Amino acid sequence: MITIKINHKKKYSLVFVELLMISIFLIMLLYYFKPDNLTLELYNCYYTIVFQLIIYLFIWCYLFLRKGIDILEPIVLITVIHLLLFIITPIISLYSNEILWFDENLWDGCIKGTWLSTLGYIFLVVGYYSTKQKRKFEKKRTIINSKTIYKLSLIIWFFCFVCNIIYLLSEGKNILYILTLGSNGTVDIEKLNTSVFSFLGVVSYGMLSTYLYIYQYSNSKLIKLMLFYLMISSFLIRGFRFIIVAVIIAPIIFNYLKRKTRPSIVSVLMLLFFLAILVGVVEGTRDGLRAGIGMGDSISSLLNFEYIKDVLIENFSIYKTYYGIVQNFPLNMDYTYGQLMIIYTLVMFIPRGIWHTKPYPISRKVNAIAVSEYASRAGTAYPYLGEYYHEFGMLGICFFTFLFGKICRKLKNYMCYNDVHTLILYSTICPLLFQIMIRGYTPSNFYMIVFSILPIIILKRYSIY
Template identity: 30%
Template sequence: MILANEEDCHGVNVMGGCIPGTIYVIIAFISFLCGYLRRQRKHIVEQQLEVPSKHQIKRILKTSYVLFGIGCSLNLLLLISIGYNLTFLFTMGGNGLANVVGIPDNLKFLFNSGYVLLVPWLFICAYGKKWHTIIGAYLLFIIFYAYGWRFIIYIVAVSGAIIYYRTRNKQPKISHIIILGAVLFLYSTIGGMMRGSMRSGENATLKKVESDNFIYTLESNFDIYKTYYGVVQTYPSKESFWYGQAVINTALN
C-alpha cells in the first residue's frame, strides 16, 4: 500500500488497519502451516481407494441429475423474475437487452442456492456422459456470470480439471496448468469488464473492452485487501460487531 501510494478504499483511508491486519494474517498463516505439517508427520495413514459399484454410481448419477436440474431451474427462474430473459442469458448478454429490476432483500438468500449446483455437476463430470458435463458447465457459467460471481467460476474450472485428472489417474501437464491459468486470468479482466453490462441488462460485447478499463479491472482484482484493512480498523474500536444480524435479521426483515 505504501509503495503503491494506495491508502484509501472508496474515499476512506484504511492505512490504520494495514499493520495489525497484516500481523493477524501472518500469525494465522504460520499457525495453520505449523498445525498442518505437524499433523502430516504424525498421521500418515494409507487407505485403499474405495471404488463405488455400478449400482452406486447409477444412484449417485440419478440423484445428481435431479438436484442439478432442480437447482438450474430455480436459479434461471430467479434470474427471469428480476428482469432477465433466456435469449439474453444464453448469449451471455451478446444478443438483446434485459430490464433488470432487482429482488427484495428478504429473498436474496435464494441466490445462494446456486452453490448447490457445484457438487452434483462434479459427480456428473466423474460418472456422467461428456456432453452432459459440457452442457452443465455452460449452464453453471451462465448462472454465475449473470450473478457476477467470478470466484465461483474459478472454483468450477479448477475443480472440474481436478476431477478430470483424478478419475483418469493422470497428472496434469505443466502446459495445461499454464493454459488454464491464462484463461482464468483473461476472464478475470475481460469478464470483469463485461459483467457490469450483464448485471445492468445492457448488451455485453468485446467492443466495450478498452485499455483503461482493462487496467482498472486488473488492478481491482488485487486490492480486495483494502476492504479487510478497513474492517480491521473499524471493528470493534469504532463500530460494534453485528453478531450475525447481517445474515439473520436482514434476511428475515
C-alpha cells in the same frame, strides 16, 4: 506407482530450489529498489510488508523440507491467495502510488494489519499440520448402480438450475437474455435488485458438485457441454467470478485425483494465465449483465494486458478495507462479537418475503466505520481476516485461522480416498476456498458450502457398492 511418486518428488524439489533462489533474489531487489516519493509512514509500511516475505520464506522452507507439499493440496492455494491479499498487492500499490481507497487513506492500519495477517497465517499452518494425516490410499470402491446415480445427479442438477433461473427471472431477466449472455432478450429494469427469491440463488451452488457426477458418468459429450454452458451462463448473468473459476477448476482437479497424477508447473502457469484473462472479461462485463444492458464493452477491448492487470489488482485491493477495520476497531466501534458470523448466518436464509423486517448484515456498518458511508453503499468487501478481526479482535484471527487450518487439513485427507463421492467433495470445495478467503462473509460462504456438498450427501446415500 512408487517410481511415479519419486519422480514427482524430485521434479517438485527442483522447482522448489529454483523458486527459493528467485524469492531470495526478489527480496533483495525489493529492499534495494524501494518505491519513490512515499511518506515516512508509507516507507515504514513498505519495509514491514517486505520483511514478512522473509518470515513466509522460512515457514515454507520448513514445510517443504519436513512435511512435503502436494501441489493440489489446500495449503498451496491458501498460501497463494493469502500472499496476494496481504503482501503482493500492497507492495504493488505502493510502487504504483495507488494509496487511496474510496478516496480514503487507510494505511495507518497497515503495520498492525500486516503483522496480524502473518500471525494468522502461522496459526493457520499450525492448525493445518496439527491434524492427523491420512497416509494410505484406501481400496477403490466402485459404485454398482452408477446409472441410477447418474440419473439422480441429472435430476438434482436441473432442480438447482431451475432455482437459479427462477431467481434470475424474479429480477426481471428473461430466459433469452440469460441463455444468450445478454446479447438478446429483455430486462425489466424496475425488478432489478428487488427479488424476494434471492435465497434460491444459494441453492444453485449444488450444480457444481452434481455436474462432476455427470462429467464422470455421462457418455455424451453433448450433454456435458450443454450443461456446462447453461451453468456458466446462469452464473455469469449474476456477475459471479469465483463460481466461474470453480466450475472450470473442479473438473481439472477431479481428473488429476482420479488418475493419481499431478500437473506440471507449465500447465499450472497456463491455467493461471487463462483464468486471469477470464476474470478480466467477467469483471468488464458483469456490471452490464447485472444491470440488464448486456455485455457492454466488446470482448476484444477487454483482452489487453493493462486492463487485466488492473482488474486483478483491484480485485485483491480489498486489503485496504481490512486496514480500515484494523485501524478503527475497537477504537471507533466495538467488536461485533459474532453478530455476522453466528447470528446473521442463522437468519440469512430466511426469505425477506416472509420476514419483511429482517435486519441487514452488520457488515454494512463495519464498512461505513472502517472506510466510509460511500464505501458501504458501494458494497466493498473485505478478506477473511477482516471478518475475524471485527468480530473478536486478535483472538478472533488466531482462533479462526487455526480452525480454518484444521478444516483444510481434514479436506486434504480426502485426497487419499478412492471413493468417487469423496474425490468429488474435495474437487468441489477446494476451488471455493478462494471465495472464502477473499470475501470474509461467513453467512453467504456457509450456505455456499452447505448447498455444494448436500447433493454429494444425497447421492452417496443412494449409492450401492
